[in-house]
Amino acid sequence: MLKSRSLLILLSLVIYLFVSSTDMMARKRRSGQLTIQGSTTVLPIAQRCAEEFMREHPEANISVRGGGSGVGLAALIDGTIDIADASRAIKTKELKKARAKGVNPVGHVVAKDVIAVILHPENPVNGLTKSQLKAIYTGAINRWNEVGGSSDVIVVVSRDVASGTFEVFNKLALDKQRVRPDALMQASNKAVATTVAAAKGAIGYVGLGYLSDKVKPIAIDGVMPSVETAQSGTYPLARPLYMYTDGKPTGLAKKFIDFVLGPKGQRIVREEGFVPVK
Amino acid sequence: MHWRWREVLIKYILLFFALASIFFLMGIVIVLFKEGLPVFRIVRVKDFIFGRSWYPTYDPPDFGILPLILSSLWVTFGALIIAIPLGVSAATYISEVAHPRVKEIAKPVVELLAGIPSVVYGFFGMVIIAPWLQNVFDLPTGLTCLTASVILGFMALPTVVSISEDAISAVPFSYKEASYALGATKWETISKVTVPAAISGITTAIILGIGRAIGETMTVLMVAGGAAVIPRSFLQPVRPMTATIAAEMGEAPVGSDHYHALFGIAIVLFIITLGFNLLADHLATTFRRKMGG
Numbered sequence: 001m002l003k004s005r006s007l008l009i010l011l012s013l014v015i016y017l018f019v020s021s022t023d024m025m026a027r028k029r030r031s032g033q034l035t036i037q038g039s040t041t042v043l044p045i046a047q048r049c050a051e052e053f054m055r056e057h058p059e060a061n062i063s064v065r066g067g068g069s070g071v072g073l074a075a076l077i078d079g080t081i082d083i084a085d086a087s088r089a090i091k092t093k094e095l096k097k098a099r100a101k102g103v104n105p106v107g108h109v110v111a112k113d114v115i116a117v118i119l120h121p122e123n124p125v126n127g128l129t130k131s132q133l134k135a136i137y138t139g140a141i142n143r144w145n146e147v148g149g150s151s152d153v154i155v156v157v158s159r160d161v162a163s164g165t166f167e168v169f170n171k172l173a174l175d176k177q178r179v180r181p182d183a184l185m186q187a188s189n190k191a192v193a194t195t196v197a198a199a200k201g202a203i204g205y206v207g208l209g210y211l212s213d214k215v216k217p218i219a220i221d222g223v224m225p226s227v228e229t230a231q232s233g234t235y236p237l238a239r240p241l242y243m244y245t246d247g248k249p250t251g252l253a254k255k256f257i258d259f260v261l262g263p264k265g266q267r268i269v270r271e272e273g274f275v276p277v278k
Numbered sequence: 279m280h281w282r283w284r285e286v287l288i289k290y291i292l293l294f295f296a297l298a299s300i301f302f303l304m305g306i307v308i309v310l311f312k313e314g315l316p317v318f319r320i321v322r323v324k325d326f327i328f329g330r331s332w333y334p335t336y337d338p339p340d341f342g343i344l345p346l347i348l349s350s351l352w353v354t355f356g357a358l359i360i361a362i363p364l365g366v367s368a369a370t371y372i373s374e375v376a377h378p379r380v381k382e383i384a385k386p387v388v389e390l391l392a393g394i395p396s397v398v399y400g401f402f403g404m405v406i407i408a409p410w411l412q413n414v415f416d417l418p419t420g421l422t423c424l425t426a427s428v429i430l431g432f433m434a435l436p437t438v439v440s441i442s443e444d445a446i447s448a449v450p451f452s453y454k455e456a457s458y459a460l461g462a463t464k465w466e467t468i469s470k471v472t473v474p475a476a477i478s479g480i481t482t483a484i485i486l487g488i489g490r491a492i493g494e495t496m497t498v499l500m501v502a503g504g505a506a507v508i509p510r511s512f513l514q515p516v517r518p519m520t521a522t523i524a525a526e527m528g529e530a531p532v533g534s535d536h537y538h539a540l541f542g543i544a545i546v547l548f549i550i551t552l553g554f555n556l557l558a559d560h561l562a563t564t565f566r567r568k569m570g571g
Binding site: 040066067068070071152153155160161162163164166167176178181182183184185186187191194195198199200201202 | 331332333334335336337345404408409412418419420421499500503504505506507514515517521524525526527528529530531532534536
């Protein structure tokens with residue numbers, strides 16, 4: 001009896017120590033290092049830029065975390081991080097909160113996120129209007145002949161609802177309306193492209209970096225997705241990606257943002273499937 | 279060192295390792311419930327389990343997992359339709375009919391199927407089975423419930439064959455002798471005596487096969503299609519619970535309602551598989567008692 005009780009105490013102690021130590025590790029913030037947190041869309045850019053930057057500056061210690069744009073901006077306002085990644089501009093509500101705390105968020109556009117709508121190469125449709133696209137994804141249009149194609153059933157392919165790509169598409173193309181429930185939710189850009197390449201009646205969307213000759217990108221409102229149309233702002237399914245700092249960046253933060261905006265950082269931006277700002 | 283001390287030392291080292299797995303299991307269960315239960319502050323248990331739409335990231339969100347639960351059950355049911363006849367016949371053949379030399383090769387080979395990584399099965403399904411089914415049934419897409427069922431059926435085979443074979447082999451020889459003595463043929467003996475005598479062992483095998491199929495993640499994520507609708511046919515895309523967790527957990531902000539809801543799904547899945555395992559365990563005990571007595 002006594003033995004099993006002491007065992008139970010030991011067990012709970014071990015679990016407690018384990019949980020609390022990981023907690024502490026997450027909260028601890030050493031001075032002299034750069035902490036970045038925020039949008040999971042920007043995460044791959046920030047992550048790879050941080051790795052490259054630390055290789056060039058061995059004395060720098062940059063930690064990058066995800067969590068989402070809202071989480072990152074909230075942490076910046078609370079003063080627990082140095083740079084907040086965001087896949088949207090800061091909201092007025094957040095700005096007010098920041099001012100109240102004496103924080104002055106300054107945004108830097110580091111890349112553009114462009115989403116290409118793709119079809120099976122044999123599909124005769126070459127372009128859709130934004131309202132047709134919305135009708136297809138929300139379930140109002142079910143067959144290709146309603147938008148000038150064959151009589152095939154439209155197979156709607158989407159990213160899973162937690163992904164950054166879905167978030168942009170949902171906001172820019174669907175005005176935040178719900179995607180039809182029978183849409184095929186795929187867990188990666190690659191899986192969307194594979195699914196569309198395999199089904200003749202399929203429609204999907206991927207980041208610009210995932211285009212291949214196995215799928216066909218189409219024009220939206222008459223504009224084809226490309227680096228140029230994204231930079232000029234004529235392509236509708238594109239959005240800027242930000243890094244926010246408290247006031248004008250200084251020291252390590254300034255060095256890092258300059259690095260991201262410099263040729264090496266912008267090359268990483270392109271390699272990760274985004275559009276460079278310059 | 280005195281041998282007695284060494285014995286004691288070894289005993290405690292073994293005790294530590296034995297307890298380690300219990301620590302980890304308990305840790306997992308604690309975390310599962312700690313992270314999953316908060317979802318029921320936002321949505322009632324009834325609305326969570328019987329809700330028909332899964333829109334976790336919208337404003338306002340919908341956390342209904344009925345389509346996901348039903349998808350899991352449909353896919354598993356389809357897998358069983360494939361795995362039970364194939365598996366039980368294979369087990370009967372290996373145990374009762376096959377030449378000992380064939381048995382020596384066949385059983386390990388079937389068990390080897392269990393060693394293939396699930397992502398390989400998934401890839402096989404995506405590249406071979408899905409396009410084939412799409413062609414045969416003239417479907418808009420080959421990623422369907424049936425595709426997932428076929429692959430999962432094959433994945434559950436080693437479990438079903440191996441355990442059924444053990445059960446059939448364990449039937450006392452005296453049963454068969456008695457049957458032959460009454461003038462029964464080999465086929466009559468197998469179908470009326472041996473297999474019925476092993477039925478609780480075979481049932482255990484099937485239930486463990488269900489557990490294998492319902493918990494499989496990678497394969498269903500790759501081939502089931504991922505449409506969160508209530509299934510009405512085997513030829514439509516579905517979205518099992520495991521696939522939902524795997525697809526969305528990576529990008530759901532830690533501590534958000536969506537995150538807790540995914541853990542909530544994991545709790546439901548945990549309870550379902552725990553139930554199946556307890557059932558299998560119970561049947562196995564009954565089986566041992568019956569055969570041993």
